[in-house]
Amino acid sequence: MSLFNRLFRAEEPTRLSEVSQKVQKMLANDRREFDLAMSALLGDAAWEDVWGELRSLDREVNRLEREIRRHLLVHASVYGAIETPAVLVYMSIVKDIERVGDYAKNLLDLARDGASFQGLPSEELWREFWWEGVSTFIGDAAEAFRAWDGETARRLLSQGDEFLSHADKRVSTIVRGDDQWEQQVARALALRYLKRVVAHIMNLLTALVMP
Template sequence: MWRQIIELWKSDDLLDQAYNDSFEMMYVAREMCVEAIRVLREVDNSTVNQKIRNKDKIVNEYEQNVRRKVMTHCSVKGPEDLSSGMILVNIVVDIERIGDYCKNILDLASVRSKKLKVGSFEKLILDVEKEVITRFNKTIKVLEEQDEESALSMMSSFKGKIGSVCDEIVNTIATGNIEDLSVSEAVSLALYSRYLKRISAHLNNMITTVVNPFERIGFRAK
């Protein structure tokens, strides 16, 4: 279904622009994500680069442009392309939310005087960070190539590689079963884990568009 929709979009200049804008959004959001992780985890006394913060505004502008172009197209062409337009709008909403979570990570970095150290959680959080960046790159590729097999593989591995690991970190902190972190570090780690989980969840929502009809976007494949 999605492959045919893309071909339809590419046949129309306005929707072609909206389609391309959605990928530009993803590239900007990916850059934000990589930089936010680096600043929080590697930089002491960080003054967050305003250019990175401003990228969130760029993401928001892209989202508005995509919505406008899709609405204009559907208004002119009629309801026949409504479902395809709604799918694209769904995707850019997820990208915008990713931008917000990246900004949350930058906000967390800006209120800390030192880089975030996570003690005995280091291996777990490093694995999650690497997986989030890997999934970001794979999501872009899956959407570009409409690779259903890879999409299904990523959807099936989300919980095990990201969701359950982040939940384990937060649950351990919540029970107070930690000895090598300060209160500040523990709170920061819990928030950070949730932000990473939500970023990955929105990436997962996006790849469901490759294999699911509109009404099942964001849900497991049947």
Template sequence: MFRQLYSALTSENSIDQAYADLTRMLEHGAWMFSRANEVLYSTVAAEEVREPLYERDRAVNELERSIRRKVLRHLTVNPGHDVAICLALMSVAKDAERIGDYCKNVFEVGAFYSEGFHVPRYQQPLDEMADRLTGLFKELIAATRDSNEEKAHGVISATREIRGSCDDLIEALLGEEETIEFHEAVAYSLLARHYKR
């Protein structure tokens, strides 16, 4: 009984706590993205990164569940209050949880493909995307932490451009007339798909 009363009294902070959890999810995602790309570029061994990366992914999954619990607690104590915000928060948390999965996918390309990248017309745009995404993580974390809509819209706009570049790269690969090693073409296309997401 006391626990339920305490939970009800502190539920006003549940949404603030859920936003803090979302920020932590994004921070974990940024860390995972950086480590995955270090493995991809062979600056760090895959075995050195594997367990910490998967550990962070488990933390991201737990934070997503924590957000869901906090939002449901808030709505239970305050029925009909902030419903749209709560639903949006749960949706964004689900998207943030997927970031961990895509980071693991980038890591796996780096872990499984070790032949190197030799076609600048594909590698250079992917390098630029990775750099841009690293910066966008920082911007997104700041926008989330500060509830800054203008920054958030800037990130959304930038990711649309990246998605278009990924589609262009995949289309170019599918129409490639010169000889590219099959495994290298697969690596490029996988990276383009993962960066797009």
């Protein structure tokens, strides 16, 4: 039995479904926020044109997080210390999900400040590896979480490690001065933000492989 089902085993199935749907909605919003931010950073959209939607999505994520955390606190108060570890894990999970949206806003802030990776020699890498790759990573993680699929989670955790390693190498190249292309500061910051997005999703996936 999954941790999620153990946590809510004493409650009606409708309650379990409601919480699960809220988690999925948060993740869907996160992915959309990320896509909006990257579209601005890569010159496909003006940051002003996506800012409103991104902020609206992020506010909904924050609201859903509060609702889930409130439910978890009530659950812990009713069922006592035996459920506390599972409650703490889930509080951590929803916080990780919420933080993805924060880093999407950070990425959009780079575009607002004038950063654009359009036309760079590495534009294709930014589009395919970072934008499409991380967006798909978020979506795949959401599906693995919905199905509580530990095998898929392990595969995605390995993929996440590849993202983190690649980001570290690129940042080190910039810091050493071996990268002479434009937008060095913006690219280094974007890579740091992307690392945090991936790391927070990996924290979510880790819950699926916990004993």
